Amino acid sequence: MLTIIAIDALEHKLVEEFDLPNLKLDHYGKTNISEFSEARTMVLWSSFMTGKNQEADILAKGDKEMWNTKFELDETFFSKFKNPKVIDLPGYNYDLEQHERSRLLLREYFETEDEEKKNEVRKKYNDNAFAHHRIVKKEFEDALAAGHDLLLGYFSVADEIGHLNFGNKMMNKMIYKELDEIVSQVPGDKIVLSDHGMMAIGYYGDHSEYGFWSTNFEDLGNPKITDFREIIGKKYQ
Ligand SMILES: [Zn+2]
Numbered sequence: 001m002l003t004i005i006a007i008d009a010l011e012h013k014l015v016e017e018f019d020l021p022n023l024k025l026d027h028y029g030k031t032n033i034s035e036f037s038e039a040r041t042m043v044l045w046s047s048f049m050t051g052k053n054q055e056a057d058i059l060a061k062g063d064k065e066m067w068n069t070k071f072e073l074d075e076t077f078f079s080k081f082k083n084p085k086v087i088d089l090p091g092y093n094y095d096l097e098q099h100e101r102s103r104l105l106l107r108e109y110f111e112t113e114d115e116e117k118k119n120e121v122r123k124k125y126n127d128n129a130f131a132h133h134r135i136v137k138k139e140f141e142d143a144l145a146a147g148h149d150l151l152l153g154y155f156s157v158a159d160e161i162g163h164l165n166f167g168n169k170m171m172n173k174m175i176y177k178e179l180d181e182i183v184s185q186v187p188g189d190k191i192v193l194s195d196h197g198m199m200a201i202g203y204y205g206d207h208s209e210y211g212f213w214s215t216n217f218e219d220l221g222n223p224k225i226t227d228f229r230e231i232i233g234k235k236y237q
Pocket of ligand 1: 008009040041042159195196
């Protein structure tokens with residue numbers, strides 16, 4: 001059994017700073033995403049699951065349509081497994097309504113000048129992200145015991161919360177510890193993978209230009225996100 005803990009915007013520097021053993025597993029490092037013009041979530045996860053750079057095709061859809069990208073099982077390496085389970089992955093089966101709620105609250109936040117209103121919207125935005133996290137976490141934990149040969153859980157909380165609260169060290173640490181705890185429950189072979197990291201822009205967070213990987217079975221060096229299809233294919237053929 002292989003479990004992939006796909007974490008949006010997990011930052012290599014913070015994993016080191018907080019020194020979280022489960023996120024680091026036995027081997028860890030950065031992924032190389034320099035083939036992409038920008039670190040875009042939808043582009044990176046789509047390229048990961050198909051093993052092919054999907055940037056040009058996805059950007060051609062335009063900003064709004066981009067989020068409706070949906071690859072079929074047989075276009076992804078998930079189809080090489082007999083009984084795969086994939087939870088909430090962008091470009092595959094992401095909860096679009098959740099994304100839309102989050103996007104609208106983010107826009108509302110940046111459109112208002114009023115500090116009190118900003119705090120109110122930030123709270124709503126954070127609550128929405130944490131509520132979604134609890135749903136995904138429950139589904140992931142239930143799936144761990146269900147006998148899948150591939151389980152992938154996608155966790156967006158570090159990205160969503162990071163965008164509006166990256167300057168809040170305590171909140172970052174709380175989220176990273178929560179993610180570390182989730183990884184600790186996973187038996188067997190595991191890969192922790194992020195699409196990109198996050199860097200501070202004042203109090204806010206923006207995507208950094210490399211991702212994060214770790215495994216408990218192999219040192220992968222500095223892989224491209226499109227290499228995972230082959231890495232996993234070789235190990236599980
Ligand atoms: Zn992302």
